[in-house]
Amino acid sequence: xxxxxxxxxxxxxSPLALRQAEIVSKLIRSTMNVDVELLPISxxxxxxxxxxxxxxxxxxLFTKELESALLAGEAxxxxxxxxxxxxxxxxxxxLSCFLEREDVRDVLVxxxxxxxxxxxxxxxxxxxxxxxxxxxxxxxxxxxxNVETRLKKIALYEEADGTILAxxxxxxxxxxxxxxxxxxxxxxEEMVPAPGQAAIAVQTRLGEEHKFSGLGHPATEKAVGLxxxxxxxxxxxxxxxxxxxxxxxxLRFFHxxxxxxxxxxxxxxxxxxxxxxxxxxx
Numbered sequence: 001x002x003x004x005x006x007x008x009x010x011x012x013x014s015p016l017a018l019r020q021a022e023i024v025s026k027l028i029r030s031t032m033n034v035d036v037e038l039l040p041i042s043x044x045x046x047x048x049x050x051x052x053x054x055x056x057x058x059x060x061l062f063t064k065e066l067e068s069a070l071l072a073g074e075a076x077x078x079x080x081x082x083x084x085x086x087x088x089x090x091x092x093x094x095l096s097c098f099l100e101r102e103d104v105r106d107v108l109v110x111x112x113x114x115x116x117x118x119x120x121x122x123x124x125x126x127x128x129x130x131x132x133x134x135x136x137x138x139x140x141x142x143x144x145x146n147v148e149t150r151l152k153k154i155a156l157y158e159e160a161d162g163t164i165l166a167x168x169x170x171x172x173x174x175x176x177x178x179x180x181x182x183x184x185x186x187x188x189e190e191m192v193p194a195p196g197q198a199a200i201a202v203q204t205r206l207g208e209e210h211k212f213s214g215l216g217h218p219a220t221e222k223a224v225g226l227x228x229x230x231x232x233x234x235x236x237x238x239x240x241x242x243x244x245x246x247x248x249x250x251l252r253f254f255h256x257x258x259x260x261x262x263x264x265x266x267x268x269x270x271x272x273x274x275x276x277x278x279x280x281x282x
Contacts (some may be wrong), residue, residue: 005034005035006034006036007032007036007037008037008075008077009037009078010039010041010066010077010078010079011038011039011040011041011066011078012041012046013046015146015148016172017081018040019172020079020172021038021079023099023200024036024079024200025038028215031214031215039075041065041066043062043064043065043066045062060086062081062084063086067089067090070204071090071092071205076204076208078203080200081196081201082098082201083166087228093204094205094206094209096204096213097212097214097216097221098199098200098221098224099200099202099215099217100219100220101197101198101199101217102171102199103171104197104245105166106164106167106185106193106197107164107166107167107170107183107184107185108162109154109163109181109184110181110182111161112180114162117135117161117162119140119159119161120135120139120141120163120164121140121141121150121154121162122140122143125240125256126192126242127191130190130254131164131191143160143163147170147175150163151175151178155178155179155181164186164191166193166197167185168197188245189260189262191243192254193243193245194243194244195228195231195242195244196228199224219248222246223245223246223247225270226244226246226265226273230253230277233278234255234277242256249265250262250263253277255281257281263276263277
């Protein structure tokens with residue numbers, strides 16, 4: 001930390017990212033008795049709203065600049081949405097912990113009065129693949145921007161009939177309803193979440209991870225660790241339609257080749273579970 005009393009926290013500039021940074025800051029202040037200084041950074045993914053995330057690879061576009069600040073010594077930690085993180089950390093960095101995860105579900109957002117949407121907005125292959133059976137006639141487009149911007153594009157500008165958002169993001173922003181829109185929470189077997197969805201990740205320089213490891217939530221860390229391992233063995237990124245959600249009993253999995261799978265995780269190791277999934281894909 002810069003002087004032993006101030007912790008410099010790198011975060012994206014979006015309202016949701018800043019809210020997540022505030023959650024971590026509050027926890028640091030209450031448990032470590034140090035002050036926190038936010039370092040808001042605009043990432044390439046934030047700046048280039050004209051980019052198609054599938055074409056650009058998605059993963060890393062919202063993290064690279066924060067990681068550069070860590071490596072340069074400008075920040076002591078970086079806060080990320082765990083689902084945005086690549087499965088490998090840059091040399092010299094590591095993940096310190098994952099905070100207790102929020103509501104892991106996805107939310108289908110439709111404009112009021114829309115029953116059979118003609119145009120749905122999502123740049124996530126995972127979400128598109130899982131909702132195609134429900135809305136086989138819908139055309140899918142990518143819609144960029146923060147949560148508020150996307151809601152406005154649906155409700156006011158009618159750029160699409162609906163979209164899909166993470167319940168955790170909506171809750172952290174305090175958005176329970178929005179004029180002109182209907183929110184439907186999708187259960188985790190209808191829409192398997194992204195690996196790490198709803199969890200906040202803390203990243204540090206290698207060798208300093210112990211400073212913030214006490215902020216972590218053991219059950220979340222175990223679950224997200226398995227989900228990220230699944231993503232890694234699937235060669236996943238934003239371009240691959242992979243969903244994985246682990247609780248204390250089951251691993252729920254979605255892949256464009258297998259569809260939905262539910263594996264009993266109670267008596268199997270992480271390696272056994274991932275081997276089983278690899279066998280199903282082949």
